[in-house]
Amino acid sequence: xxxxLATSQTPALVLYLxxxxxxxxxxxxxxxxxxxxxxxxxxxxxxMLFRSTKGAKIAPRYLVGIxxxxxxxxxxxxxxxxxxxAAPLLDHRLQRIVTQQGTETSQAFYYAVQVLKxxxxxxxxxxxxxxxxxxxxxxxxxxxxxxxxxxxxLRVRDGYVLMQNxxxxxxxxxxxxxxxxxxxxxxxxxxxxxxxxxxRNMSSVLPETYRQYLSEFLGANVHPDSYMLFPGHTPAFxxxxxxxSAATGVQAALTQ
Amino acid sequence: MFRPRPYQQxxxxxxxxxxxxxxxxxxxxxxxxxxxxLVYKLARExxxxxxxxxSTLRAFKVFKAAYQTPTILKKAEELRPFWKLPGLQVCARxxxxxxxxxxxxxxxxxxxxxxAVLMPWVEGITWSDIMLQRAPxxxxxxxxxxxxxxxxLASLEEREVAHCDISGSNxxxxxxxxxxxxxxxxxxxxxxxxxxxxxxxxxxxSPGYTPRFDTESLWGPFGDRFAGAVLLAEIxxxxxxxxxxxxxxxxxxxxxxVQATSARYRLLIEALSQWPSAFVxxxxxxxxxxxxxxxxxxVAWRDxxxxxxxxxxxxxxxxxxxxxxxxxxxxxxxSIAQEFQDxxxxxxxxxxxxxxxxxxxxxxxxxxxxxxxxxxxxxxLAVITNMTENTPVIQQSTAxxxxxGHTVIMGSEEETSxxxxxxxxxxxQEAQSAETSKKFDQALQSYLQAIDLAExxxxxxxxxxxxxxxxxxxxxxxxxxxxxYRAQLSSDAPRSLEWASTxxxxxxxxxxxxxxxxxxxxxxxAFVVMAMLASLxxxxxxxxxxxxxxxxxxxxxxxxxxxxxxxxxxxGAAILFGLLGVSARLGGDxxxxxxxxxxxxxxALASWMGTQLFPPDxxxxxxxxxxxxxxSSALLVGLGVEQAAYPYMGKMLQPMNWILNFPLVVGGWYGxxxxxxxxxAYRESLS
Numbered sequence: 001x002x003x004x005l006a007t008s009q010t011p012a013l014v015l016y017l018x019x020x021x022x023x024x025x026x027x028x029x030x031x032x033x034x035x036x037x038x039x040x041x042x043x044x045x046x047x048m049l050f051r052s053t054k055g056a057k058i059a060p061r062y063l064v065g066i067x068x069x070x071x072x073x074x075x076x077x078x079x080x081x082x083x084x085x086a087a088p089l090l091d092h093r094l095q096r097i098v099t100q101q102g103t104e105t106s107q108a109f110y111y112a113v114q115v116l117k118x119x120x121x122x123x124x125x126x127x128x129x130x131x132x133x134x135x136x137x138x139x140x141x142x143x144x145x146x147x148x149x150x151x152x153x154l155r156v157r158d159g160y161v162l163m164q165n166x167x168x169x170x171x172x173x174x175x176x177x178x179x180x181x182x183x184x185x186x187x188x189x190x191x192x193x194x195x196x197x198x199x200r201n202m203s204s205v206l207p208e209t210y211r212q213y214l215s216e217f218l219g220a221n222v223h224p225d226s227y228m229l230f231p232g233h234t235p236a237f238x239x240x241x242x243x244x245s246a247a248t249g250v251q252a253a254l255t256q
Numbered sequence: 257m258f259r260p261r262p263y264q265q266x267x268x269x270x271x272x273x274x275x276x277x278x279x280x281x282x283x284x285x286x287x288x289x290x291x292x293x294l295v296y297k298l299a300r301e302x303x304x305x306x307x308x309x310x311s312t313l314r315a316f317k318v319f320k321a322a323y324q325t326p327t328i329l330k331k332a333e334e335l336r337p338f339w340k341l342p343g344l345q346v347c348a349r350x351x352x353x354x355x356x357x358x359x360x361x362x363x364x365x366x367x368x369x370x371x372a373v374l375m376p377w378v379e380g381i382t383w384s385d386i387m388l389q390r391a392p393x394x395x396x397x398x399x400x401x402x403x404x405x406x407x408x409l410a411s412l413e414e415r416e417v418a419h420c421d422i423s424g425s426n427x428x429x430x431x432x433x434x435x436x437x438x439x440x441x442x443x444x445x446x447x448x449x450x451x452x453x454x455x456x457x458x459x460x461x462s463p464g465y466t467p468r469f470d471t472e473s474l475w476g477p478f479g480d481r482f483a484g485a486v487l488l489a490e491i492x493x494x495x496x497x498x499x500x501x502x503x504x505x506x507x508x509x510x511x512x513x514v515q516a517t518s519a520r521y522r523l524l525i526e527a528l529s530q531w532p533s534a535f536v537x538x539x540x541x542x543x544x545x546x547x548x549x550x551x552x553x554x555v556a557w558r559d560x561x562x563x564x565x566x567x568x569x570x571x572x573x574x575x576x577x578x579x580x581x582x583x584x585x586x587x588x589x590x591s592i593a594q595e596f597q598d599x600x601x602x603x604x605x606x607x608x609x610x611x612x613x614x615x616x617x618x619x620x621x622x623x624x625x626x627x628x629x630x631x632x633x634x635x636x637l638a639v640i641t642n643m644t645e646n647t648p649v650i651q652q653s654t655a656x657x658x659x660x661g662h663t664v665i666m667g668s669e670e671e672t673s674x675x676x677x678x679x680x681x682x683x684x685q686e687a688q689s690a691e692t693s694k695k696f697d698q699a700l701q702s703y704l705q706a707i708d709l710a711e712x713x714x715x716x717x718x719x720x721x722x723x724x725x726x727x728x729x730x731x732x733x734x735x736x737x738x739x740x741y742r743a744q745l746s747s748d749a750p751r752s753l754e755w756a757s758t759x760x761x762x763x764x765x766x767x768x769x770x771x772x773x774x775x776x777x778x779x780x781x782a783f784v785v786m787a788m789l790a791s792l793x794x795x796x797x798x799x800x801x802x803x804x805x806x807x808x809x810x811x812x813x814x815x816x817x818x819x820x821x822x823x824x825x826x827x828g829a830a831i832l833f834g835l836l837g838v839s840a841r842l843g844g845d846x847x848x849x850x851x852x853x854x855x856x857x858x859x860a861l862a863s864w865m866g867t868q869l870f871p872p873d874x875x876x877x878x879x880x881x882x883x884x885x886x887x888s889s890a891l892l893v894g895l896g897v898e899q900a901a902y903p904y905m906g907k908m909l910q911p912m913n914w915i916l917n918f919p920l921v922v923g924g925w926y927g928x929x930x931x932x933x934x935x936x937a938y939r940e941s942l943s
Binding site for chain 1: 259278280284285286287289322323381382384385388704707718719723726736
């Protein structure tokens with residue numbers, strides 16, 4: 001499973017669900033959490049762009065949707081777009097994102113389900129879609145876990161839909177100082193925060209192909225059987241986690 | 257992770273470079289990711305930044321973490337002497353050595369640039385780009401391009417040099433005005449030559465160009481033979497519209513179809529058969545080879561071009577074949593020579609030493625010393641020509657589809673009985689039965705089994721089973737959203753609210769007329785009772801402070817429209833306070849009747865419209881209703897404020913009033929939750 005390459009005919013669908021609750025205005029380094037996250041998202045999309053560039057052309061190898069949520073869900077790109085069309089929209093659209101009250105995670109997941117309902121039948125031969133969810137705190141409203149578990153059961157030929165969670169929490173501050181020295185979160189990794197444990201339940205197990213990408217590209221040593229739950233206590237970890245969201249394999253391109 | 261922004265400056269040695277923007281998306285840098293590295297396009301600042309004189313454009317290759325090793329440095333030194341060979345100008349390269357003081361400032365800022373390589377930018381597009389665009393070329397164009405490639409590869413082979421990773425992505429094409437094509441090779445890290453040391457990792461080529469026969473490594477003098485044959489066949493066949501249409505993305509053949517007799521293979525053979533038979537023979541000989549030694553030498557391909565020029569090509573502008581064209585010009589050569597002078601000089605001295613030690617010579621571009629002495633090309637041609645005669649024509653592929661309990665072989669229209677149905681379909685039917693019986697978990701398991709069974713056997717079956725599996729899951733998710741989430745509200749309610757849920761379920765059994773009478777009656781009785789209570793407490797501090805509390809609370813809640821049980825309880829409290837407060841203030845004055853009824857009616861209308869406009873599947877089924885209630889509540893309380901709220905503002909802040917208010921807060925909270933439980937049970941029963 002998880003070996004299908006992203007191509008123009010079989011693009012990889014990546015949906016970003018970004019918690020933009022008021023707490024995202026807190027400082028992380030010299031910027032707010034939201035700014036750090038948006039910069040990391042931009043870098044992830046630039047990675048997709050580099051992986052899709054063929055000469056002067058951009059092959060539509062990735063399909064991207066970005067949804068910011070608080071008490072309601074905002075479709076940042078107005079739908080799902082191929083990377084060649086999403087990239088030019090990005091800077092302008094990301095400026096629209098502002099923090100708001102509430103963290104209705106279940107609503108965001110339900111929105112993602114609606115998108116998957118539309119796109120999944122067209123992507124049965126494509127790489128397994130990935131949902132990258134970033135949050136910095138506990139949800140309001142309903143428990144998103146039952147929905148997340150259903151989402152992780154949806155599948156295409158390549159495998160089940162992948163669910164990645166990036167948790168911006170200080171509780172991870174005792175972890176390794178850099179992503180390169182971090183070994184991932186496994187089922188037996190002690191997590192003091194109950195919400196971190198819930199997020200682990202809502203995360204897929206990291207596929208081997210993605211683990212290899214992290215090792216090869218970013219020099220990370222994430223252990224096998226790690227969950228796709230990534231700590232986001234420093235900008236470096238947040239960038240690292242977002243880079244993983246762009247890890248769906250493509251056929252290697254020109255390297256001069 | 258080095259992720260430069262467009263126009264970001266980088267100073268390397270005495271030169272300053274700017275990262276060029278992506279031509280299609282200028283907000284991002286122009287970068288391309290390969291297997292081992294990312295390549296950015298830079299312009300030296302004394303050049304033209306955008307349109308760029310080729311002589312000042314550079315490729316900046318930043319290796320991925322796993323590949324940032326000192327061997328890059330060593331390899332670059334070894335490769336440098338080859339930069340003047342046809343098509344190999346990217347061998348002129350500067351490596352950012354972390355142990356070199358000159359690169360320290362840059363590497364301290366960007367540690368990921370360790371061992372990054374700066375080299376000439378090769379203009380043009382890759383053969384993969386052409387395939388990606390799916391635009392067929394003319395016969396003249398493909399002939400000119402294939403000749404250039406064959407000539408280049410043959411000239412390398414004659415010098416005992418092999419690229420060892422020939423692929424569409426590694427071939428740069430630059431069309432000339434006279435119709436000819438200049439070509440160059442990129443991604444030369446695994447170049448083979450007798451004087452070079454083997455790469456650390458023995459690479460096995462690119463998908464679509466790698467032979468399936470056992471080979472430890474392609475690194476050797478014959479490393480380009482198989483991939484070169486595939487590449488040349490792709491190019492020669494590209495004039496055929498169907499070849500262009502059915503190509504894979506970066507190679508004509510997907511990796512799984514290499515050396516297999518697939519529909520693509522037959523299509524390509526058909527396209528090649530429109531050229532002199534020597535080309536079909538050479539390609540088939542490579543395709544059926546069991547080792548690199550078996551593949552025809554690339555010199556044989558070049559000879560085939562020289563000896564078999566078709567009549568239509570002879571009379572065209574590309575009829576006169578020129579030897580070994582490549583992408584280079586004097587200006588580029590002189591620019592590279594100037595910028596890379598220091599390292600080239602170092603290399604010359606080292607190479608001389610190495611050469612003396614190895615007693616071998618680095619091949620000169622003007623040399624022609626080596627001729628591959630392989631099996632006679634004619635021998636091979638004779639064998640393969642016979643095979644060509646038996647080449648099967650392209651046949652319509654068959655597909656299995658499911659229709660009304662029968663499997664139908666499309667094309668042959670042969671029907672198969674149910675007993676002969678494939679196994680996946682039998683399991684699929686079991687899943688459908690389980691779904692019909694509402695045994696959803698069992699159905700999901702069976703669908704998964706059907707997917708696995710159909711995999712590799714029937715692609716259409718996989719899609720059918722996947723479709724049914726996902727459809728059932730989406731249905732489950734909808735059910736979860738519609739029922740389980742609401743049931744959660746009920747189940748979360750304390751046992752003391754069970755009466756409200758029961759009442760809600762009973763109300764759902766009433767007709768609309770009955771409901772209207774019941775709600776209307778309750779509203780009238782409630783208002784009369786509240787008005788009577790208010791008249792008993794006319795002008796009491798409690799009533800006044802209640803009205804102000806309710807007003808502020810309503811405003812507060814309007815700012816936090818969430819759906820948590822606690823907040824919805826507070827909504828209920830706000831409404832109750834508002835009604836009690838206003839009733840108390842006005843003491844049963846009949847004038848209150850019409851605004852109160854107006855407010856309650858408006859709230860009900862807003863609630864109903866909100867529910868209609870935003871049905872439950874949007875996940876906001878009652879927020880508009882809540883807003884309606886809050887606004888009405890604030891409106892009603894405002895009526896009281898208008899008359900006498902200000903004098904009581906201070907009283908609100910007195911602790912005694914908090915104590916007096918507390919039972920009502922609790923009552924409001926309980927009332928709100930009860931009302932919500934009632935509504936949830938009512939809606940659930942209806943659905």
